[in-house]
Amino acid sequence: MHALSLPTWWIHVASVLEWGLAMLAIQRWGQRRGEPEWNWLALAMVPALISAMAACTWHLFDNAQELYGLVVLQAGCTVLGNAAMALAAWNLQRKRATL
Template sequence: MAAIWFIWRYGEVTQNKAWWGLSVAMLPALVSAMCACTWHYFDNPPSFEWMVTLQAAMTVLGNVTLCIAAWYIWRSFRSVKE
């Protein structure tokens, strides 16, 4: 959560909204991590097996959103150079 906040603030300081997109794109990865932590904290109970599916889905979604956000950041720097 701290990394998300720092990246958001960096976007404010640099006035580059692409960094805001990265901070929002990190949210599915945070949900994925929280699912994994919860699953293990409660010692992997069978009643929480749905959480494994949610964690996998959030990992895939997080990877896609982070890839898109990174592309927008790359594109924003590329347009500045031209």
């Protein structure tokens, strides 16, 4: 755990928790409004959460080269998550335009 300072760890962990809470809030927002398309946005956020967890795990083990696959996983999940969130946002916009 020497790879990051304590304040940096705090930010990493808080960001992961915040992202999870944001996913839950978005899902509940859609339920309250009766707009199920918000669920797609919350689901699209999952790869970014996996990406963040992969980064934290790699740092937890002092950026060990044996775990470098986590960096590749993080990069892939980031690309997938960004694309998924863009599609989910487009879907929300498309739904709004038809109202």
